Amino acid sequence: MIEQVFSEAVTKPKGNQAQLKITILGGGSFGTAMANMAARNGCDTTLWIRSADVATEITQTRINKKYLPDFELDSALKISASLEESVLGCDLILVAIPSHSFRAILQQIKPFMTAQAVISLTKGIEPNSFCFMSEIIQQELPQVPYGVVSGPNLAKEIVAGMPTGTVVASHSDLVRHAVQTSLHSAVFRVFASDDIYGVELGGALKNIYAIAMGMAAAYKIGENTRSMILTRALAEMSRFAVKLGANPLTFLGLSGVGDLFATCNSALSRNYQIGFALGKGQSLDEAIKALGQTAEGINTVIQVRKRALELDVYMPITNALYEVIFEQAPALNMALSLMKNGHRSDVEFVLPHQHNLLSK
Amino acid sequence: MIEQVFSEAVTKPKGNQAQLKITILGGGSFGTAMANMAARNGCDTTLWIRSADVATEITQTRINKKYLPDFELDSALKISASLEESVLGCDLILVAIPSHSFRAILQQIKPFMTAQAVISLTKGIEPNSFCFMSEIIQQELPQVPYGVVSGPNLAKEIVAGMPTGTVVASHSDLVRHAVQTSLHSAVFRVFASDDIYGVELGGALKNIYAIAMGMAAAYKIGENTRSMILTRALAEMSRFAVKLGANPLTFLGLSGVGDLFATCNSALSRNYQIGFALGKGQSLDEAIKALGQTAEGINTVIQVRKRALELDVYMPITNALYEVIFEQAPALNMALSLMKNGHRSDVEFVLPHQHNLLSK
Numbered sequence: 037m038i039e040q041v042f043s044e045a046v047t048k049p050k051g052n053q054a055q056l057k058i059t060i061l062g063g064g065s066f067g068t069a070m071a072n073m074a075a076r077n078g079c080d081t082t083l084w085i086r087s088a089d090v091a092t093e094i095t096q097t098r099i100n101k102k103y104l105p106d107f108e109l110d111s112a113l114k115i116s117a118s119l120e121e122s123v124l125g126c127d128l129i130l131v132a133i134p135s136h137s138f139r140a141i142l143q144q145i146k147p148f149m150t151a152q153a154v155i156s157l158t159k160g161i162e163p164n165s166f167c168f169m170s171e172i173i174q175q176e177l178p179q180v181p182y183g184v185v186s187g188p189n190l191a192k193e194i195v196a197g198m199p200t201g202t203v204v205a206s207h208s209d210l211v212r213h214a215v216q217t218s219l220h221s222a223v224f225r226v227f228a229s230d231d232i233y234g235v236e237l238g239g240a241l242k243n244i245y246a247i248a249m250g251m252a253a254a255y256k257i258g259e260n261t262r263s264m265i266l267t268r269a270l271a272e273m274s275r276f277a278v279k280l281g282a283n284p285l286t287f288l289g290l291s292g293v294g295d296l297f298a299t300c301n302s303a304l305s306r307n308y309q310i311g312f313a314l315g316k317g318q319s320l321d322e323a324i325k326a327l328g329q330t331a332e333g334i335n336t337v338i339q340v341r342k343r344a345l346e347l348d349v350y351m352p353i354t355n356a357l358y359e360v361i362f363e364q365a366p367a368l369n370m371a372l373s374l375m376k377n378g379h380r381s382d383v384e385f386v387l388p389h390q391h392n393l394l395s396k
Numbered sequence: 397m398i399e400q401v402f403s404e405a406v407t408k409p410k411g412n413q414a415q416l417k418i419t420i421l422g423g424g425s426f427g428t429a430m431a432n433m434a435a436r437n438g439c440d441t442t443l444w445i446r447s448a449d450v451a452t453e454i455t456q457t458r459i460n461k462k463y464l465p466d467f468e469l470d471s472a473l474k475i476s477a478s479l480e481e482s483v484l485g486c487d488l489i490l491v492a493i494p495s496h497s498f499r500a501i502l503q504q505i506k507p508f509m510t511a512q513a514v515i516s517l518t519k520g521i522e523p524n525s526f527c528f529m530s531e532i533i534q535q536e537l538p539q540v541p542y543g544v545v546s547g548p549n550l551a552k553e554i555v556a557g558m559p560t561g562t563v564v565a566s567h568s569d570l571v572r573h574a575v576q577t578s579l580h581s582a583v584f585r586v587f588a589s590d591d592i593y594g595v596e597l598g599g600a601l602k603n604i605y606a607i608a609m610g611m612a613a614a615y616k617i618g619e620n621t622r623s624m625i626l627t628r629a630l631a632e633m634s635r636f637a638v639k640l641g642a643n644p645l646t647f648l649g650l651s652g653v654g655d656l657f658a659t660c661n662s663a664l665s666r667n668y669q670i671g672f673a674l675g676k677g678q679s680l681d682e683a684i685k686a687l688g689q690t691a692e693g694i695n696t697v698i699q700v701r702k703r704a705l706e707l708d709v710y711m712p713i714t715n716a717l718y719e720v721i722f723e724q725a726p727a728l729n730m731a732l733s734l735m736k737n738g739h740r741s742d743v744e745f746v747l748p749h750q751h752n753l754l755s756k
Contacts, residue, residue, distance in 0.1 A: 187623075188624070190619055193618040193620045198621050199734060200624065201734070225734070228741050229741065229747050235742075258553040259553065259661060260553040260561070261558050261559045263658040264548070264585075264650065267561070267648070267649055267654040270653065283746050284645060285743050286743055288630050288653070289630075289746070290742055293626065295623065298620070301622075374585070380587055381588050382646070383645050386591050386646050387588055387590045
């Protein structure tokens, strides 16, 4: 219903935007949705897809059968399987490539880089290195202006015209401006931030707490407990992020509590379902077998716990999850981790624990 | 299930707390739940109830038939209908009286005040005056140490033993300490803050956004839109709160996003249902008639909009709701209010709007 009402605004005459030249790397659901948004907005837009066969198929059918099978792509959107052709001479490169291949794709486009800006659309942490996507960009393409986009953004809802908000974070006014101009529409609003790590951490850490929420749901918890898990999750996410130089206030926004809220409410997500199975007393192996696949959050728990130990950050939910998943602790330990540890502050950036008479 | 596991901890030997003398004014569901918690914790606890008949009945039956009919109260909890007897000589007075009668009860206990501290358990704003409960305490009982308690705390879930977190806010270490000591248990955790207005504003404003969420639900929105409403609600709540001297970081905690999350997820709340009916195109009169009663949030919209105009705070959701409810604007304006106004910051306390190249 809401799509119809917004439709006039969405199909506004093209060409009223500066004719930015945009390339999106990666034809998954989110990359495809963003490419379509930029094309609709009148940008000269190319979607790069690794497989030449798939690129040809999408060019002919205007359908990304694998990732957005029910949606017809804008006729102006170009599809290419040539990295050189896609990247050379464009203004903005939006990278929607999984975290484990993110570095490799930047290495491949390096020869074609002149004055393009590079924007990560990828949520997550590079396996083993614990690098954020913004760090990989800085390492592989130093001197290139860069930014990141993150938020509660299910691609299927975006292409269905559901009102959606996201965040672009960059230290560069011009990069933020260009991303807002190319992606902003009547149903897709792009908010700005300059806290790159803060914005990235929201999208990277949230899967941990989707597992925790699923695990708690196995105990038939109510709204009081769900709300407490959400806020204690925010407490440890922001504590961790501040240690890495982020601003805790970023977690009040779309990439923080916005994405956490969407993820924790999604009973169909793999992370939530793995958590639920663990809460019912299954082992990780049993849970993965029943689900048919693993969940991203499991790897995030391992990586974040390791990094938190190194940085000496107190993360009771992440620790309790680790113990339940890998050290045969009972699932109830997750709940107990929320309730123990005496009298603490609600938000430690408001009232530091050491100023609280009873903190331990 | 979780209740059983926690039950041993809950029924721990009494008397291990300092024998604080606690009085709770008001026998609604939350006041009764907190009185029972304090009594279980070994505090010398009295619950004051206005009606002598009801006080006698509860003393005999150990059941608060009207508000918590399925729950047997602790045998140590005293019930009294005498204000003088309840208040004289106690250490802490917890006030769980509706906002419109809050001032009157403080005036009644004034003659019996010696060195007691006064803690508000009441969420809301005094009609007409726009006073918070903490302000009423300061006005009516100057010099008295005071604090407030707020959070996502459904009384029925608390007495059922569901793990619950709440916040006590006070400038006094001793007050925070006393409240934590008297109420803290294995299933009820009391976090601390010194941002009194911030903690009160969460509980007072959230009902506005429950109406907005209900209204949006009438358009079959998805998770992207729900998350955007939640974060834009936090943006305007914190913007308003900061103007009144609160800390925006408080909204990361239980009394802010915690209570908002619980309220916005509660499709059975009156605020949500009124919003849903408005979203379906009903007038306020029709919605109230269908529901059989009005909702708190309607009054909050009126009061907060007025105050926001006086303080010059940008609150697009509150304004759009006001126009839908009282000025015959179409319900869809609420959605449009989220999407318009150009390129703004995600969290303005991170990236101020005026530093954002495209802000308008």
